[in-house]
Amino acid sequence: MSTLGNSTNIFWQECQVGKIDRQKLLNQKGCVVWITGLSGSGKSTLACSLSKELHSRGKLSYVLDGDNLRHGLNKDLCFKPEDRAENIRRTGEVAKLFADAGLICLASLISPYRKDRDMCRAMMNDSNFIEVFMNMPLELCEERDPKGLYKLARAGKIKGFTGIDDPYEPPLNCEMEIKQIDGVCPAPIAMAGQVVSYLKGRGFLES
Numbered sequence: 001m002s003t004l005g006n007s008t009n010i011f012w013q014e015c016q017v018g019k020i021d022r023q024k025l026l027n028q029k030g031c032v033v034w035i036t037g038l039s040g041s042g043k044s045t046l047a048c049s050l051s052k053e054l055h056s057r058g059k060l061s062y063v064l065d066g067d068n069l070r071h072g073l074n075k076d077l078c079f080k081p082e083d084r085a086e087n088i089r090r091t092g093e094v095a096k097l098f099a100d101a102g103l104i105c106l107a108s109l110i111s112p113y114r115k116d117r118d119m120c121r122a123m124m125n126d127s128n129f130i131e132v133f134m135n136m137p138l139e140l141c142e143e144r145d146p147k148g149l150y151k152l153a154r155a156g157k158i159k160g161f162t163g164i165d166d167p168y169e170p171p172l173n174c175e176m177e178i179k180q181i182d183g184v185c186p187a188p189i190a191m192a193g194q195v196v197s198y199l200k201g202r203g204f205l206e207s
């Protein structure tokens, strides 16, 4: 994919200190952990728990949460498909910068459309993009409904709500899937533990 946009006569500026140098400093490898799933599936819970686990191991991470980004960077966007696509594109670009800075970037967004997630993956080195699917049943998410949004969507007071009257397209080839075991959702610390083990196994927790 071309990285050229609408600007002309622009040149890439290299610096003497690069990603490898920053990674050495931090003793870790920059990457993006992209957490996708329905509203209420536990994306933010996993991101926060994972950030805490990494912090306790001396690893630098940063959470980009969909809800939070919509208070600033993405405050001009709503939930129509083209706005969701732009939301994911911008967040992907920011996540890519954080990974280039050497951080373990934890992006937690519904990111319901496969093509938008795949576009993010294509933006960066494929091996630095770890897609984690919160594979929780809609019934569980709806039962949790911490913000009361499913109730409003069922009552027709919110239109285009993911899982109700807007689609969620599950990943076909993600790196990790977090799901219930015997009908029980793993505790936040256990979910985070699964991702930490994965990152460790892939060598991201050393430079």
Ligand SMILES: Nc1ncnc2c1ncn2[C@@H]1O[C@H](COP(=O)(O)OS(=O)(=O)O)[C@@H](OP(=O)(O)O)[C@H]1O
Binding pocket: 038, 039, 040, 043, 044, 065, 066, 067, 070, 079, 083, 084, 085, 087, 088, 108, 109, 110, 111, 112, 147, 149, 158, 159, 160, 161, 162
């Ligand atoms: N129509 C509709 N559909 C889905 N979600 C909605 C909608 N309207 C508001 N919300 C709230 O917005 C949060 C999702 O924002 P995201 O930026 O992650 O969404 S997306 O990736 O652009 O689809 C989402 O937060 P989470 O519950 O944390 O997922 C909701 O609280």
Ligand SMILES: Nc1ncnc2c1ncn2[C@@H]1O[C@H](COP(=O)(O)OP(=O)(O)O)[C@@H](O)[C@H]1O
Binding pocket: 037, 038, 039, 040, 041, 042, 043, 044, 045, 046, 108, 144, 146, 185, 186, 187, 188, 191
């Ligand atoms: N592993 C879990 N075990 C029990 N409750 C959870 C777990 N993960 C999330 N929850 C609860 O489910 C609700 C939705 O979680 P949240 O992280 O806000 O989801 P999302 O970010 O996907 O909308 C919250 O009330 C949270 O405390």
